[in-house]
Amino acid sequence: MRALVVGGGAFGVASAVELRRRGHEVVLVEAGPLPHPDAASTDLSKLVRCDYGQDALYTEWMQVALARWREWNARWSGEGGRALFHETGILLLSSEPMAPGGFEYDSHALLSGMGHALERVDSAWLARSCPAFKEGRFVDGYRNPIGGWAESGAVVAAEARRARRMGVTIEEGFGVDAFVERGGRVVGVRSTAGRALEADVVVVAAGAWITTLLPELSDRLRSNGHPVFVFRPVDVTPFVAPTFLPWAADIGRTGWYGFSANADGLVKVSNHGVGVAQAPEAPRVVGATEEARFRAFLRHSIPGLADAPVAFSRLCFYSDTFDGDFLVARHPDREGVVVATGDSGHAFKFTPVIGDLVADVVEGRPHPFAERFRWREFGTARSEQARCGV
Template sequence: MASIRSVLVLGAGVFGLTAALELANRGYFVTVADPGPIPHPKAASNDVSRMVRMDYGGDGLYSSLSAEAIEGWHRWNARWARELYHEDGFLLLTSVPMAPGEFEQDSYSLLTSRGFSLEKLTPGELPRRAPQWDAGYYIDGYFNPRAGWAEAGAVTAQLLEDVSDSGVEIITGFSAVELLQQGNKVCGAVAADGARLWADWVVVAAGVWTTLLVPELADRMWPVGQPIFYFKPPDPENYRPPLFPPWGADIPRSGWYGFPANSDGVVKMANHGPGIRVPPDVERVIQGDEESVCRAFLSRSLPGLARLPVHESKLCLYSDTWDGDFWIDRDPEREGLMVATGGSGHAFKFTPVLGGLVADALEGIENPYSKRFAWRALGEVKHEEIRYTGE
């Protein structure tokens, strides 16, 4: 696509920043515009941690992409001043025997068939291996050592530095309210204060705010609020790997997953469940009975945390697509516009490979993932295999 010279990226989360980095590497003049500060306090890419896993049930495509991404995390760790990806593994626990057709067994079978060596829990092993967990309740599971977590906000801040070093212009204080169009061609964006930016192509990577700029997609992607809870146990050393790695406990049946204590001794857990549909600028506070649902889970799972006061809590927004797949494609109806978002609560782990996917889509290069992430019509609503549906 030799005629494209300049690209305006709206949004500096991981979709936007990695797109900017890759497009600059491919020779484009790139500008990134965001309301700022970056990382934005309300951005999905800004939190203490995000899970990195290849465990995707029987979904070989995401599993392959994740394996590529993990190699990318290791390359970044080697290059950055501080390691921001921590390969502490992923412990999947189940209160029922693992069975074919269920997320845990299907992940285990797929990954072992691909040569990854996972450690299946043997009966009675849990108290020795992960003593914080209620071994009377969790009877099965496995540990995947090729997994871990990334310091999300710090990664986003580091990417901003990398983007800046690659010659990309970064503009903060720019909150796009409308795309500029000449005939059928999108050619820039106008901000709330009237400022205008022009480019050959516009990549809208504004997370949950994307549909404010591309309203015709509002029937196919929407913001969904999810609760996050942070606890500060008096014995944080007991909540660190190897005895307390990142975990998912009955996750397709409960939604709960979490992380080891961070350097401040804070343990984080969150729900990968149905969530609640909210407007993008909703106040980021927990709604309804989420805390009592969380405490009920802790009582049957992690008794050492169940009675602690909540150290902090917040609502964080997924940009859910109707089918749980990312949205990385050019608008088939309008020239000059592409959308890169729809993380559906599982895109952060792919950060090292996202930019390549966006740049390929912009250049019209097919790759094994293009079709899955293509601009598509609404179908029967579905979700990622690991996601708890609330039923």
């Protein structure tokens, strides 16, 4: 089979690699360079957590993904690269005692029931072990030694190199403008420059841009921009792992989370909240109001970062489904099209396993979790439990 993948983010690259591994001829087209600086996947870092509240499916799928992340680390190192997944563990903090229905409590209960050894923490533990957090601000929570963060942009770049080595043809600067249709089915795509490429199946992995190609999804998919601030503290020592771990603080109630310093002394903070409803191609501006909001949170929670210089900020786009679950399915009304999108702000951690799901959908094979990510009409709005305000 000849497969054409549109979009070179985490979904597209992982799909291309897996389809090629299964013996298909694969062409991946990407509107910009790969990685594209505006892609959601092209970032310094993403949390890789298996903490998913009460959600058994994501928690279970993450056990598979974590094993793969470790394999990928070994492979990258073996190929002369370096480990891009940093399994530092994660701190899940709460400013109130954890209680049923709360993200921290429910994650802790589910993971403990599965046999994970989690370390319960309190304000005394934080003051002793992670003094960068303001004393007394967080009173409960736990440290999960499993999980950490991945250098997301570097992961996409590494996997794109792997795709090329495996024989995937990658065309950069190929922005898809329209589908090529024949006999009532989609048989390829046409670029903005008018070039056509044909294939047996077109996998649309266009992230937040998906509705420009498939406007019929606009009722159930929205693009929302999320500000990210990357600080360069003058003294980075308090923010280095293992003293300062990637963290989520009241995340289901306030959205705040962040990372330990990377090798360049950069410390990233973001918010898993509602975001700014905006098209991804509109000018991306992170204003002074946002910076003030971040600094106000930091002053009350991680005071040593509150006045740190900003190295850079960016607006990064979620492709939000109405229900917070990804969308990986055959298009029922456009024969020949498979969609692989709807990351809803939490899919990067599944990069090592998303290609399996996409390839199974393409080949019409069963996948244990495909039903959750099926084609669905707009319905009751909800989100994953870590998401705030949606």
